[in-house]
Amino acid sequence: MSGYNRRLTNMMWRSMGESILLGFVLFGAAVYFLSTGGYLTPFSTWQEGVSFTLTMIVIVAVIGGAYGYWTSSKTTRRLEQIREVMLSLEKGNLSRTVPFLGEDEIGRLGEQLNQMTKKWEEQVTSLQRLSTNNAQLAQKAKYSAIVEERQRLARELHDAVSQQLFAISMTATAALRTLDKDFDKAQRQIYLIEEMASVAQSEMRALLLHLRPVHLEGKHLHEGLVELLQELTAKVPMDIHWEVAEDIRLPKGIEDHLFRIVQEAMSNALRHSKATRLEIKLAQPGDIIRLTIRDNGVGFNLDEKRQASYGILTMRERVNEIGGSLSIITAPEKGTRLEIRVPVLSEGGGETDGIDD
Template sequence: MLKQLNSIRYMYIRSHLYGLILNIFILLAVLLSIHVWFEPSWLSPGAILFFILSYLIVGFFMSIYAGFKSSGDMKQRFDYISTMITQLSRGEFSSRIYFNENDEVASLGDELNELGEKLQQQKESLLKLADEKAELARSAHKAATIEERQRLARDLHDAVSQQLFALTMMAQATGKVFDKNPDKAKKQLEEITQMALQAQTEMRALLLHLRPVHLSGEPLTEGVSSLIEELKQKCPLHFDVQMEEMDEISRTTEEQLFRVVQEALSNILRHANATEVKVNLTHSKDEMFLHISDDGAGFDPDEKKSNKASYGLKSMKERCEEIGGVFTIRSREGEGTHIDIRVPIAVQSKEESK
């Protein structure tokens, strides 16, 4: 009810009623002045009261009628504008509105038409950009796949392939000296065992990269837990895992952090020669913290001794920066490696959760 009384039609009616009241006061003042100054016989107090009441009654109905009629055109034009805004909000940017009058309302309609044209142009530009982005994403995915295959091929050739070749040569040599020098053969068999274990570790680290990058709908904590449980069954490592449940991080953040954990564990398997690995995931109101450490051989971060290690660290740092995080690594030879990641919490959107 109050909303209707605040509509433009009632505003016109009220303005006419205000004008009526103002006119009544002016007429009353004039009639009373004439009565006091000139005292005409025909202008008695009763006649003044009768005239004012008659004027008030007739003027009241005339004000309502005039306000209703005069506001009809304006209300209709505002209804057109409201419909235009509703259509624009629904994405119907081709809608247009035109007025024959040349006033402020018509100027407002022209501005809405210009807004619709600009929104239509932006929509077309966004569609074009979306197509280009999709094409770039496909190209980037293809290039990344090729690069990852080439890297895995290099790693297999540089590590596992050479170790298998060395194992073959040592096995052949051991077979030749087994009868002549059993002690030397036994020592070579121990070396062969160590090299086989190292090749096995290298292979497991490489297979870790072949796991799915995406979490397949799983939360980050469950994905990391599954990964570590799998490694526990295959590797002689002790894992100390402490992770807090988090429901407000975006899927993109979860996937990137999962890939970082994969890369970090792969580096530990291949280069650290560690016996214990710690993974801690905590969060505050605005940030989440991921800590990964090992008690392995460690290294000097300022000296890039291995292209493979350098590639892994660079990849982890880039993934953290993509989600607005900060990547910090601390390591010394013989004292293990510590990785600390701080990432702002981005609330998961409805589109991402679908």
């Protein structure tokens, strides 16, 4: 039994106990006033008095318990309806509302929750509309972004790959010098060269991934993702599996952000995770877009303040811009699982068609 159900059961028992106790108090008060007013006659025998008293106690207990159960079950049913709506809100489903629950405090609580849901929906709509507007601005500023991206890649090539190649060159020179003198040491240096070359290769693949178009270039999300994944499957020594729903049509801003999140996650997997298997799933169960990315790599510690190097902060910012939520499940040597949920509202965050230049 879950903690919530246990609390509801305790509340029902407490309500029944209080009703039974109140029934005994009222019964005692009634007996007292009737006795003092002369309306009750003494029993002929004490056995008759005991039998009458026990009978009345049972009747009062049954009536009080039944009344307490009825009132508490009525309250718990209404609280359960509020809880179900709150769980739906937690999962990003904004379409579910609390039905009318009466004019008391619980009913007013349900009305306030509906008002909060409506405001939340308006905010998500505004965020998604803003993301589409940002996509339009990004399309207009595409050429300046390309220049900036080239500069960033040039810096990363110098800082990462260039340094790796320099280290490989220096280690190779040292291995040649020690090959005749100390074969074991030269062998260890050659193993180090192999490891550094593998790291440099992973860095290059990740950088080449970023050289792809920043946006979907007029394609829908399904088309862009499948094209990206097919290309990487042919070039990267990693077992890549995907399930991408074909019938998903989203506002342009949301599609661009999800596409970039997948790019960032795959770049992290190539550069940091040392994974051999990667899974990507994109589905739309109801009014929710669910994107799941999982690898079997080395994982990392979420408590450490190194999330920026794994692109987590960038992905969180993108998810927040489209009104979604990001969950990360990872641990050292346990792989990484990213789950993004984005609500899709009927009004949408803008048009789902492509944007003209």
